[in-house]
Amino acid sequence: MKRDVRSLKIVNQPVPKKDAQALLTGKPVYTADMTPKDCLVIKLLRSPHAFAKILSIDKSKALKVEGIVAVFTYEDVPQNRFTIAGQSYPEPSPYDRMILDQWVRYVGDPVAIVVGENEQAAIQAMRRIKVEYEVLEPVLDPTEAIDNPILVHPEDDWRQLVPNLGGDAKRNLCASNVESEGDVEATLADCDVVIDTVYRTQACQQAMMETFRAFAYLDTYGRLNIVASTQVPFHVRRIVGTALGWPHSKIRVIKPRIGGGFGAKQTAVCEVYPAFVTAMTGRPSQIIFTREESMIASTPRHPMELHIRLGASKEGRIRAIDLHTLSDTGAYGEHGPTTVGLSGHKSLSLYPRLESWRFAFDVVYTNHMGRGAYRGYGATQGIFAMESAIDELAKKLDMDPIVLREMNMVNPGDAPGSYDGGAIDSCCIDECLEA
The missing domain is CATH 3.90.1170.50 (Aldehyde oxidase/xanthine dehydrogenase, a/b hammerhead)
Incomplete structure (x- = not known):
């Protein structure tokens, strides 16, 4: 039974902004x-x-x-x-x-x-x-940064407070890690269709x-x-x-x-x-x-190179996803280890019913302006690549890409191991696809 929104005190009611009058009258509100x-x-x-x-x-x-x-x-x-x-x-x-x-x-x-x-x-x-x-x-190409003899940070007092992030300034690495479930190589080898492609995003300011x-x-x-x-x-x-x-x-x-x-x-x-x-x-x-x-001299989005291998049955059931993200953090590592994580955790988790998956990443130093937080915080790059690969899979299977997504997308009750393993309580992707 739907409630009459007209009876609500806040929802569907005009609520004046606390600083609206100050803004309209030119009061000093900004730095x-x-x-x-x-x-x-x-x-x-x-x-x-x-x-x-x-x-x-x-x-x-x-x-x-x-x-x-x-x-x-x-x-x-x-x-x-x-x-x-x-x-x-x-x-x-x-x-x-x-x-x-x-x-x-x-x-x-x-x-x-x-x-x-x-x-x-x-x-x-x-x-x-x-x-x-x-x-x-300088080191300008992120694909040539790892183990390059030119070190962006040659200093000995570089340090990372959080353990097990894989950072190593002597290798031009801000962070590096691999997470997986199942045997990705074996599953991909057994798939009817495999998409193997690379996507690149740029440093938007x-x-x-x-x-x-x-x-x-x-x-x-x-x-x-x-x-x-x-x-x-x-x-x-x-x-x-x-x-x-x-x-x-x-x-x-x-x-x-x-x-x-x-x-x-x-x-x-x-x-x-x-x-x-x-x-x-x-x-x-x-x-x-x-x-x-x-x-x-500020903090644009991290440019990333995302290599995706995606395997499915001929009926369209996605069985395995392998994602490697190479993220260019620039000269300094602000938000480097965390934005790259969302490139995989927020994209792989959209497809939770996989037999196997792997997410690997390397965040590298280069002699570009340092990067930072930007709308989407790494998920944007990952979802762009993942959904582009899904479209390519649909084309190869000669399927409607919406139907392919409906077959494989996350639903309430799913527990994506590629995120945190917790059950999804609320999810309306199916409604978005229908719209």
Whole structure:
């Protein structure tokens, strides 16, 4: 018996948004609206090279620019490695970053932090910094990254807090693993039809209206306050604490309304810079990424290469799936070990009644911009490849692809071992297919 929705108090009723009036009347609700007028302005000098070692930095002329407060290099920052991935501790993402590093690993990697009384001074000073690099050959092709003699992370203090993720910086591996049930090779050999194909996805960039930005200040208790356009304020507190070596109790993160995130702001792309500058100078400081910076130095989707072998009977019953995902995490490993997992766990689990399955993955370092969280978080790439293979199977079997899916798709009560083995309580894929 259907309930009359008109009698409900919330569902089907107009509910005013709590901040609607503030937005309509132009009240200060976004990060930039709240910035103190005496904030120092931060600009980042970025690397023009995909891979290089900094030999020297001459900042003497930059410091003579009127209005310049400081220029910080890798020699001035705490030597703490951390990850900027917004994940619960212990983070699966490796600790492979520093605030500034002697090694720059992609075009756009920060080289120096320039701090001025105003933006014009900071930009002028940035142009006067002279950097001498030892330019190195980069690793750009993810298919050639594993065991390449060129190491994206040659440092000895690279570390991964979560065990058994298969990361090994000396092999350019951020993560690597194999999961399986049954004998995939034997089942595929016995199938009437086998699809064997490779799909590739690219590094899509996020373009939220509000670019990355944050400001920091010290309160009367000496506590570091960070106001940031972020999706993960509590993770930002831990990330900044790790980077600076500060106790978390001395850091507070405030998240105003954000002007779009899409997952990009699940990574602390910019917050450590004003936090560091304010900790060093005692003054409020802010950073606002330009649109160009948001495009070249943030967190796009992980590009992946997905090799699928899919076997079925001539009647259309899918018997085995073998998936290998090669994920390019770029120069740093933010969200690398976790997004790749969903490429398999969220795609294989759509077809739970398999005789055997295997999911293997390798997440590799290259000298591209680091990747991060993006809508779908790895499932998008995996489902694109899986459903494309299902369409190819339907074509080879001369079957309606909808009928093929209805025969094999997950239903309530199924317990996909390729996910977590738990029974599915709710599933309406059949209704979606009918629609």
